[in-house]
Amino acid sequence: MSIGYLALVLHAHLPFVRHPESDYVLEEEWLFEAITETYVPLILMFEGLKRDGVDFKLTMSLTPPLVSMLVDPLLQERYNDHLTQLEELTELEIKRHSQNGHMRYLAEHYAKEFNTVREVWERYNGNLITAFKAFQDSNNLEIITCGATHGYLPLMKMYPQAVWAQIKVAVEHYEQVFDRPPNGIWLPECAYYENLERMVADAGLRYFIMDGHGLLYARPRPRFGTYAPIFTETGVAAFGRDHESSQQVWSSVVGYPGSPEYREFYRDLGWDAEYEYIKPYVMPNGQRKNVGIKYHKITGKGLGLSDKSLYDPYWAREKAAEHAGNFAYNRERQVEHLHGIMQRKPIILSPYDAELFGHWWYEGPWFLDYLFRKTWFDQGTYEMTHLADYLADNPTQQVCRPSQSSWGYKGFHEYWLNDTNAWVYPHLHKAAERMIDLSRQEPADELEWRALNQAARELLLAQSSDWAFIMRTGTMVPYAVRRTRSHLMRFNKLWEDLGQGKVDSGWLEKVEAIDNIFPQVNYRVYRPL
Structure with a gap:
């Protein structure tokens, strides 16, 4: 029997970027890159876990702008064209490197990846929301909402109607898309100000996610710190981020993504290839851009991009498995320690930007896949949960008033003002x-x-x-x-x-x-x- 919980929360968000008035706008590719590198790999991971009998639990915010873009026919058509270009380019790369064993191996790796993305894209008829919704219906995935357009709520609190519109429009949009009301909300930028929970409660939401210090400096001080949610006076629960587990993953300096074996994000074929060769695959005005094919690994700290060694997906995947094992081990020890102090089951809330997994950290979806499997098969100290299930199983919590906070630089509002x-x-x-x-x-x-x-x-x-x-x-x-x-x-x-x-x-x-x-x-x- 487990003695604690681990709750992974992925915040999937992109700003609303859609330009039907133009044939090409570079910023639309933010969505296309995230589909290829993050959202489809996550869906593939979910499918593989279900196929192998792993009853995984994950909380994921899908923000209204992102959902709106994913269901938009124009953007779906443009993504289809974007993916076609990637498929064409990888076929050219396989031919170009036919006499270079390792480069051909990498080109074939990308060709297989893009072909798999194509298969998933067509299987869901270009609408990935149907895939996420299916995993919510099976209670593996809990999808929560966010502000309507990710508005920074503390900086509009002098106009309560504006804050209410951000929350209410998001809730109504969620209900229209998912045929049910949301249980929780990821506060945009985890930014909270005092009494915001009253609007959250009025919108029918059960809980919100905030940064850890917003919980730690609540009044009265929470007895269990960030290792249990608090109830506000409205009855709405507040969950706070666990700093230790978060830093191990998101930090490129002390966290896993900076490992030398992992793919180098900043060196891309769009800049490496001969100009006339790559010209059909860059911007229409001829300006170079990232195309998403990257042949090099991080290699070591302090190296210039020209000094990077060639990437090897095999060894990167092995390192992802090692890091997943290390993360699971650390959570076991953390849970054991906390349980001994608290004399109740702690919950470790580990929230991240979803786009970290796959886009910024290419091996991130592999890491998550291994983590879910190692948690399910290899240990019994903690269990993974999503937040609605946790609240249903733990209906009694301390009542406190959270503190103003955000997850930005210095913990308050300076980054946005x-x-x-x-x-x-x-x-x-x-x-x-x-x-x-x-x-x-x-x-x-x-x-x-x-x-x-x-x-x-x-x-x-x-x-x-x-x-x-x-x-x-x-x-x-x-x-x-x-x-x-x-x-x-x-x-x-x-x-x-x-x-x-x-x-x-x-x-x-x-x-x-x-x-x-x-x-x-x-x-x-x-x-x-």
């Missing part, structure tokens, strides 16, 4: 004020109804924490700035048109076709609470 992105918030706040005013308006006709709903979409899209995050990291900044400005400009035009009683129907139709997220949104969600 600093000299790189502070300029966006006066505009977002003004738009929120205007949207609250618009929510009181009754439409004169169907055109005004559509305009009011589109205004709600534009504000939600402008509020995405991804844009402020990108501005702070310094990568793809022009795109993040452009997206923020475009959504605010569209919102303000709608506000002006509605104020004048003259909605531009042709322009509105074009904007509806571009920013088509949440087709069933109701602008009245912004009405004063």
